[in-house]
Amino acid sequence: MTNLNLIRFRSARRLCRVVHVSLIALTGLAAGAVFAGVGTPESEKQSGASKSNAAQRIDSLIEAKLKEQGMSPNAAIDDATFVRRAYINIGGRIPTIEEAEAFHADSYPQKRQRLIERLVSSEAYVSNFYHFWADLLRISSDLDAPVLAAYEMWVKQALRENKPYDELVYELVTATGEFWDSGATGYYFRDRGMPLDNMSNTVRLFLGTRLECAQCHNHPFDKWTQMDYFEMAAFSYGMSSRGKNSDNRRMIDSQLRSERKEVFIAATGIEDFPTINESKIDAFLENPRNSKWLEKHGLSESEFRALIAKGKTAVAEAESKADSMKEVIKQLYQPLKYSGVSENSKSQVKLPHDYHYSDAEPLSPVAAKTMFGADISAEQFDNGGINAYANWMTSPDNPTFTKVIVNRLWKEVFGHGLIEPLDELTDQTEASHPEVLAYLEDLMRELEYDMQAFLTVLYSTDTYQRAADSSEMVLGAPYYFPGPVLRRMSAEQIWDSVVALALPEADHYRPQVTKNLQSIERQRLIYESLEGRTPEEFKAMLEELAPLVGSAQPKLDELREKILAARNDDDQSLMRELRTEFSEAGKGVKRTINDVGYYKLEEMANDEVLIAAAGLTTVDLEQLASQDSTERNGMTITELPAVLPDKSEQSADREDGQKGKNKRKKLRRDDDDYRSYRALVSKMARASELDSPAPRGHFLRDFGQSDREMIENSADSASVPQALNLLNGPVVEALTNRYASFGNRLHQAGDVDAKTRMIFQAMLTREPTAKELSIVSTEVEQFGDDAYAGVVWSLLNTQQFLFVQ
C-alpha cells in the first residue's frame, strides 16, 4: 500500500511536467523555446532561437575548452550526413529513401530540430533505446519466457511514454507484485537468489560506483569497506522473487499437517501426546516437567519411545496415501513457482562467517545505512525500507544519481563520456569537462529527468552536428569533442538498417507481440484459477484430481516394466511403440491437471482483445502510410501483407515482347524470388521485436549484440564471422530481392543513373559521385541488370556502410 501511495505521490509531482510536454506536442513549439528556461533570463525565453539555449550553452563550453587546447571544432555536416546520422543514432537504423527524400524536400528553416524531435518521440526511438536499456539491465533469456515478455514490454512502454528517469529507476528498484501486473519486477527476477549481487548491480548502474569488490573484503582500490557493502545490501535484501504466498496452498498444507497430527495421536491413543521428532526425544525426556507427564500416563521411557515409533509408522502409511495429493499440488503450482516479488521485512542481511574486521562479529545482523549523501532515518526505513532506499537513490540531491545518467546519455550521443569509465566513480574521478558535466546535471534536474527532452538538447548541439572525428584516439587521454567519435553502428542498428530496406513500415512490425501477450495472460489465468477458488472449491478440485492422477500410476509403472523387458529382448520396434504409449500416458496426466485445475484458461481472450488490452492497435499498411508520422503516438502493429507487392501485376509487366519459353523462365524465377523473399522476411523484424538477445550464432550476436550476462556487454569490435555474414550470408538478398521494399523500388526505377542514385541513397543516404556513377555504368555495360545486385552487395561490404560518419 505504502508503495502505491508513494508512486501516486511522485506522479502528482510530475503533473506539471506532463502538461508541459503535451503542450509542446500540441503547439508544435520548437524545443528551444521551452528549454530556454534553464539558467537564462526571462527575455531570452521568448526569443524562439533556432536551437535551444541549453544547446548553445553546451556548445560554448565545448568550444572554449577546444580553444584552450589550441584545437578547433570539426566542420559542420551537410544535411545528407545529418539525416543518416540522426536516424541511426536516434531511431536505430538508416533512413529509407523516402524518409531521406522527405527531409531534403522540407523547406522549414529548423528542419533538423524538427527531425530530432520527431525521432525521439517515435517507435524507432523505442526500438533503438530498448537495446541501450536491455544491455544495462541485462534483460536476458535466462528469465522465464512470460516474465521476460512482461519486462520487455514494461521497458518499451516506459520509453514510449517517456517515463522520467528518476521514476523509471524508482519503479525498478521498488518493483513488487505479480509480474503480469508489473513487468518491472523483472529487475529482481533477473538476479533471483542473488540479492547481494543485485545490490552491486544497482549501485553500479544508477550510482556509478563499484561496490562488488567490497563483498568479500574492504575494497582494495577504493574507500568502501565490507561493512559499507552490507549496510547498503540491507536495503534491498528483503526483495524476494519467490512465488507468491498462496492462501489456498497454505490452507491445504496446514490441513495436511493437522491430519498428520490426528493420525499420530490416534496411533498413540493418548490425546495430549507430544508430536516430536526422534531427534528431540532425549531432550524431551531430560526435562523434569515431562517426567510428570509420563507418570500421569503411566508410561516408561521405552514405552514412550515405542509409541512415538508407532505414531510415525502410522503417519508414514497415511502419507503414502496422500502422495498423489501432494504430487497434484506440486504440479499445479509449478508454473507459479516464481511469479511475484515481495519485500520481506523479516529477512535481514548478516555479515559473512569469515568477516574479520574489528568493528563487528562475523554473522552479526547489519542495519541499513546509505553509503553517501543523506541518511535514512529509522522511521523512514520502518515505513518501507525499499521505498526509503529508492527515494534516497533517485533524489535530485543524491551525489551521483544525476551525474551518472547525464554522462551515460552524453556518451550514447557523442561516443565518449565526460567521465570514463562512467560507472566507476571515486573521490578522485575528474571529468574532462567539469563545467559541462555540472551544467548537464542542472539541466537534467530542471527537465525533471525527461530523457527525451535531454537527448533533444544534446542532438541539437552544433557539437553533435559536426563531422565525426577522424583523429586517432589516444588511449586514456581526454577527448575534447571537436565532433562525435566515429563509431560503428551497433549490431542492432546494422540489422535494423537491413530490415528497414527489406520491409515496409519496419518500425511497426511486431510479429511476436501476440505470442508474448498470450504467455503472460496464461500465467495470470493459472494464478486466478488456483487463487480464485474458495477454500472449499479448491479442496474439491484437489479431491477430484488426486484419484485421477493416482489411478494413472499403475498404468505408467506397468509400461515402464514392459519397456525394460523389451530393451532386454533388444526389441527396438516394440520399445519405440511402448515409449510412445508411455509418453502419451504422461501427457494425459498433464492434460487432466490442466483441464480440471486451470479452468480459467478456457476463458483466454482472443488475440485482438489481448492486443487492445495492452494498449495496442493494429493498423494496415495503407492506413499507416497515409498518416503523418507525428500523429502516430500510439503503439501500432502492422501485419506483413500476404502478397507483397502484387505478384501477378509484376509478372504481367514483364510479359511484353517475351517469347513463351522466356516468359515461363521469367515466371519461374519470379516464383523463386517470391519464395526466397517470404522465407527471408519470415525471420526478419527489428531486433527489438525478435527474441532478444538473439540466439547464439544469429547475425546480431556475430556483430556483438550483448548476451546480457554482464552490464554493458555489447561489442563493436571486428570479427571474421561478421565479414563472412556480409560476404556470404543471406541478408543481401533481403535488399535486392524484387519483392523486398527497396528491391522493388530499384527494380522499377528508370535508367542506369536513376538506379545508381537510388542504390546510393538507400545504402549510404547520399548521391553517388561522378566517379561512382561512371564505375556503375561500366559495370552495367559489362554485366547487364545483374550489375545492380553486385553494386548493392559491394556497398553492403564497405566500411562507410557500417560506420556512422
Add this chain to the structure above:
Amino acid sequence: MSTAHKSDEFTRRRFMETTAKSFLGVGALGVASQTQAALGPNLGLPNRAGAAKHLIYLYMGGGMTHMDTFDPKPGHENQGQTKAINTNVDGIQISEYLPTLAKNADKLAIIRSLTSTAGAHQQGNYMMHTSYEERATIRHPGLGAWALKYKGRMNPNLPGAVFVGGDSRINGGGGFFEPEFEPLAINDPNAGLKNSKLRGVDQETFDHRLDLASKFDAEFHQRYNVKEVRAYTQMYDDAVRIMTSKDLAAFDLRQEDETVRESYGDNSFGQGCLLARRLVEHDVRAIEVSFGGWDMHNNVFIDAPEKCKILDQAVGALLNDLEKRGKLDDTVVVLTTEFGRTPRINQNAGRDHYPKAFSSVIAGGGVKGGTVWGKTDEGAENVIENPVKIPDFNATVAYALGLPLDNVIYSPSKRPFTVSHKGKPVLDLFA
C-alpha cells in the same frame, strides 16, 4: 598490488576494440599475458611444464547419473536395473551401458569422488566450467579460455577455441577476457563453418565485387584512417583468406571416410567428437562438445541406456582415433557434468539432482589410464575416500595442460582470479 593492474576500464575497452579481432587476430593474444596477467601470491601449488597442448571437453548437460555410468554398485538396492561389467583393467567395473569404454578403461582415469554443493543446473554447470560460483557481477572464463590466455593460439587461421552444441548459452566461454577468447560456436557439426562458402556467385565475380567495394570505399578510408576502420579492412582480408585456406577443411566432416564417420555414431554428439578430433589436428587449442539430456528425473533405466549408447560409441571412437593418430598424449580429454543423480530411485523410477557425490573421467594428456580415484560408500551416496572438489578437478585438468595454477589474472573490475580457484590438482593421476 602493482599499478600495472590498475589499467582503467576505458583503456582496456579501447584496447579491445581497436586491436581485437575476435577470431583470427593476433594482436591482443600475443601480448595478453603481459598486459593483464601478473604473478599473484604463491599458493604453493605445483605447476607442470611441457604438458598437453589441446583440451577436448565433453560436457554431459543435465547431470550424468554416476551409478549408471562410472560408479556402479552391483548388488545394492540403489542400483536398480543397471548391471556392472568388467573392463580391460583388473578390478575396475563400469556400467553395462558403456561396453566400448570398458574395453578402453586402460586409457581412463575415473574420478568417483567429485563432490559439490551446487544442486541446480545453471549453478552447477557454471561452477564446473569455471571453478567459481555464478555471480551476477562477473563472468568467469572457462578452462579453454584460460588455456588460450596462457598458451596462445596455435593456428593463426583458426579460432583458438570452438564450442560444438546447441546450448543457448555457453558457460565457461571467454568470461571477462577480451572478445577474442570467446569460443567460435558451431551449432551443427555437420554444417561446417557458417557463411564460409560463396553464395550464388563464382570466385571471379566475388573477387570483382570485392574490388568494387574497395573502390567505393577508397575516399572513406582516406578520410577515416583510424584503427577501428583499419580493423575492419583487416577483418575482410582475414575472412577472404580463410575462405580459400586449407584450414577451412577442419570444419568439413565430409572429408572423412564414411566408415570413420559411422564409427563415431550418426548423431550430433558423435559427429561433434569427430569435429573435435579434426580441429585438434588443425591445431585448435580447446574444443568443447556439449551433450545434453541427462536430467533423468523419470525413467532413468529407460533413458540412461540410450544416452550411454551414444556416449560410449562417440568417446570410444574419439579415444582410439586420437591414439591411432598419435594425438592422445597431446590432448586432455575430459568427460564431465554438473552433478550426479540421487542414488535412491524416486517414485517416477528416476533419479534427482545429486551434487554430493558424482563421477567424471579424464583421459590422455599424460594422465595415468586404468585408474580409479576416490570412492563412494556402498550405496554411492557419500564420498568416503579422496574427495575431489570442483576446483580440484579443474586444477587437475589445468595441471595436465601445464597452466600456471598460481598465477593471478585481474578482471577489468580489478578482482583477482586464478584458473581453478585455488583448487589442488590430483597429482596421483599423473605418471
